[in-house]
Amino acid sequence: xxxxxxxxxxxxxxxxxxxxxxxxxxxxxxxxxxxxxxxxxxxxxxxxxxxxxxxxxxxxxxxxxxxxxxxxxxxxxxxxxxxxxxxxxxxxxxxxxxxxxxxxxxxxxxxxxxxxxxxxxxxxxxxxxxxxxxxxxxxxxxxxxxxxxxxxxxxxxxxxxxxxxxxxxxxxxxxxxxxxxxxxxxxxxxxxxxxxxxxxxxxxxxxxxxxxxxxxxxxxxxxxxxxxxxxxxxxxxxxxxxxxxxxxxxxxxxxxxxxxxxxxxxxxxxxxxxxxxxxxxxxxxxxxxxxxxxxxxxxxxxxxxxxxxxxxxxxxxxxxxxxxxxxxxxxxx
Amino acid sequence: xxxxxxxxxxxxxxxxxxxxxxxxxxxxxxxxxxxxxxxxxxxxxxxxxxxxxxxxxxxxxxxxxxxxxxxxxxxxxxxxxxxxxxxxxxxxxxxxxxxxxxxxxxxxxxxxxxxxxxxxxxxxxxxxxxxxxxxxxxxxxxxxxxxxxxxxxxxxxxxxxxxxxxxxxxxxxxxxxxxxxxxxxxxxxxxxxxxxxxxxxxxxxxxxxxxxxxxxxxxxxxxxxxxxxxxxxxxxxxxxxxxxxxxxxxxxxxxxxxxxxxxxxxxxxxxxxxxxxxxxxxxxxxxxxxxxxxxxxxxxxxxxxxxxxxxxxxxxxxxxxxxxxxxxxxxxx
Numbered sequence: 322x323x324x325x326x327x328x329x330x331x332x333x334x335x336x337x338x339x340x341x342x343x344x345x346x347x348x349x350x351x352x353x354x355x356x357x358x359x360x361x362x363x364x365x366x367x368x369x370x371x372x373x374x375x376x377x378x379x380x381x382x383x384x385x386x387x388x389x390x391x392x393x394x395x396x397x398x399x400x401x402x403x404x405x406x407x408x409x410x411x412x413x414x415x416x417x418x419x420x421x422x423x424x425x426x427x428x429x430x431x432x433x434x435x436x437x438x439x440x441x442x443x444x445x446x447x448x449x450x451x452x453x454x455x456x457x458x459x460x461x462x463x464x465x466x467x468x469x470x471x472x473x474x475x476x477x478x479x480x481x482x483x484x485x486x487x488x489x490x491x492x493x494x495x496x497x498x499x500x501x502x503x504x505x506x507x508x509x510x511x512x513x514x515x516x517x518x519x520x521x522x523x524x525x526x527x528x529x530x531x532x533x534x535x536x537x538x539x540x541x542x543x544x545x546x547x548x549x550x551x552x553x554x555x556x557x558x559x560x561x562x563x564x565x566x567x568x569x570x571x572x573x574x575x576x577x578x579x580x581x582x583x584x585x586x587x588x589x590x591x592x593x594x595x596x597x598x599x600x601x602x603x604x605x606x607x608x609x610x611x612x613x614x615x616x617x618x619x620x621x622x623x624x625x626x627x628x629x630x631x632x633x634x635x636x637x638x639x640x641x642x643x644x645x646x647x648x649x650x651x652x653x654x
Numbered sequence: 655x656x657x658x659x660x661x662x663x664x665x666x667x668x669x670x671x672x673x674x675x676x677x678x679x680x681x682x683x684x685x686x687x688x689x690x691x692x693x694x695x696x697x698x699x700x701x702x703x704x705x706x707x708x709x710x711x712x713x714x715x716x717x718x719x720x721x722x723x724x725x726x727x728x729x730x731x732x733x734x735x736x737x738x739x740x741x742x743x744x745x746x747x748x749x750x751x752x753x754x755x756x757x758x759x760x761x762x763x764x765x766x767x768x769x770x771x772x773x774x775x776x777x778x779x780x781x782x783x784x785x786x787x788x789x790x791x792x793x794x795x796x797x798x799x800x801x802x803x804x805x806x807x808x809x810x811x812x813x814x815x816x817x818x819x820x821x822x823x824x825x826x827x828x829x830x831x832x833x834x835x836x837x838x839x840x841x842x843x844x845x846x847x848x849x850x851x852x853x854x855x856x857x858x859x860x861x862x863x864x865x866x867x868x869x870x871x872x873x874x875x876x877x878x879x880x881x882x883x884x885x886x887x888x889x890x891x892x893x894x895x896x897x898x899x900x901x902x903x904x905x906x907x908x909x910x911x912x913x914x915x916x917x918x919x920x921x922x923x924x925x926x927x928x929x930x931x932x933x934x935x936x937x938x939x940x941x942x943x944x945x946x947x948x949x950x951x952x953x954x955x956x957x958x959x960x961x962x963x964x965x966x967x968x969x970x971x972x973x974x975x976x977x978x979x980x981x982x983x984x985x986x987x
Contacts, residue, residue, distance in 0.1 A: 418830065471806045474822070482826040486819050489807070493815040497751065576808075
């Protein structure tokens with residue numbers, strides 16, 4: 322099996338690559354070649370660290386993914402499973418209208434077209450599994466308390482619009498048999514390693530990550546705010562499992578919300594205290610940011626994810642486990 | 655006011671143009687110029703017949719709407735209201751994958767981009783009302799008995815996918831203030847004038863139209879089949895009203911299902927008998943077509959249309975009135 326990750330240098334892309342290379346993982350034992358595609362060079366040494374990765378060829382393709390020629394090159398390798406994780410993130414897609422549509426819609430559509438060309442060149446024999454990383458931003462307010470699986474798409478951002486458009490394309494190209502695609506909508510990933518970023522959700526990682534390093538951090542929302550999160554490890558496991566669903570399973574479910582954990586910010590801080598000690602909470606400085614509060618309160622905090630659960634996908638069991646996972650991963654590095 | 659109809663040579667486009675030219679219509683008295691855009695030359699003489707159209711300049715632009723240069727030309731006229739009715743129909747969009755996406759998504763997107771360029775060239779002063787003619791094909795089975803306004807988009811055809819993608823674009827370009835757009839999803843239009851076409855719904859017009867001309871016609875489905883229809887006149891009236899909604903109203907409702915009439919095929923035939931005489935039913939020859947039956951039974955037969963009703967849009971009151979309307983219109987020609 323040849324697995325390709327587009328966006329292979331990103332946080333999730335690198336973690337997914339590591340998981341695939343960990344040959345002990347029973348779900349991925351069939352992988353013989355792993356290709357990482359990104360606009361920046363993926364850190365292959367980091368990806369390999371701690372993995373067995375015997376007998377797996379690793380290839381990197383670095384360059385602009387919206388380049389038509391490169392898309393043909395990518396497709397001509399006829400990978401069996403393609404994870405499409407590359408995106409211009411929400412803030413940037415809103416600030417730079419053209420760049421967002423170019424990268425998030427046109428380049429994704431170009432990829433599907435390149436795969437369709439290979440499908441046709443192979444007289445229909447080539448039909449890759451495509452796992453498209455989508456977002457709950459395809460929804461928009463007002464929301465019901467729990468968002469059902471048949472709730473309609475009304476994105477309130479360029480990013481959400483772009484993700485919804487590509488979901489539609491992935492489903493239609495799959496319905497026509499050119500690819501075997503599935504779109505998965507991710508919860509907010511917590512705890513992200515590294516530094517804070519410009520995302521409104523960034524503090525959700527910072528309030529755990531920084532105190533564990535002994536650093537102060539700001540809490541811009543009320544502790545009663547409720548969010549929908551998933552740990553990196555569970556998200557990666559769900560990517561792996563989605564890539565290996567049967568064609569019959571994806572034929573019935575072309576789009577799904579991944580399982581998440583509904584948790585209040587106060588409960589998150591309790592989890593931090595349980596793992597790292599009560600004194601860590603003192604490093605979290607409440608300083609309400611009305612803009613961030615408004616954005617976070619506009620997000621739905623619970624989704625029905627029955628389809629995903631029926632397909633064997635998993636959620637985090639509690640927030641304490643998510644904090645422990647982060648501590649284990651950072652201490653291992 | 656300058657009104658433009660893209661798809662101005664089609665059945666609905668021509669009827670809409672006639673309605674706008676009928677200056678007596680209080681809703682459209684502000685129109686000073688009407689531009690008809692289509693790949694074939696619109697029949698201006700036919701459109702003018704029976705209309706007052708004093709003081710309204712009529713312009714036609716004939717050519718391929720997917721041509722970028724032409725799109726810039728169209729936009730550079732800065733029409734106040736643009737009706738976008740042009741489409742490759744469902745059967746053709748499914749049979750010719752590339753053509754469908756080119757015409758139904760890329761050309762529509764190109765139009766929005768050309769309007770955005772004018773918006774920016776005018777430093778934001780130009781922000782036209784865009785009424786996009788969408789379709790209930792954005793939905794896909796299985797359906798609830800009544801499809802609610804928050805039911806999700808899961809198109810089961812290329813055509814439905816394409817319409818859903820453009821709805822998303824119209825909403826996002828509107829949210830960003832480049833245009834003031836609204837997408838309206840039409841019921842099946844009955845009675846269509848002219849000849850039968852390749853659409854699975856074609857017989858719904860034929861079973862009324864042909865007997866009224868004394869011609870035999872085939873009924874391919876059971877009389878108990880229930881459908882969701884709208885007359886040409888009511889549909890046109892709804893287009894006119896949608897074009898004249900306030901910016902506040904469209905800001906709250908960027909997509910809506912137009913009101914329709916839920917009616918069984920048997921009730922349609924009863925309406926024909928009431929208007930034209932019982933003997934006309936003998937010209938309808940039952941001859942079940944499994945393919946057509948399956949398609950028609952897969953369509954939802956009732957939709958919630960509260961948003962449209964609140965905005966003052968209307969539905970047909972009963973099927974007898976629809977038959978009478980057809981008789982009046984054909985005898986007037």
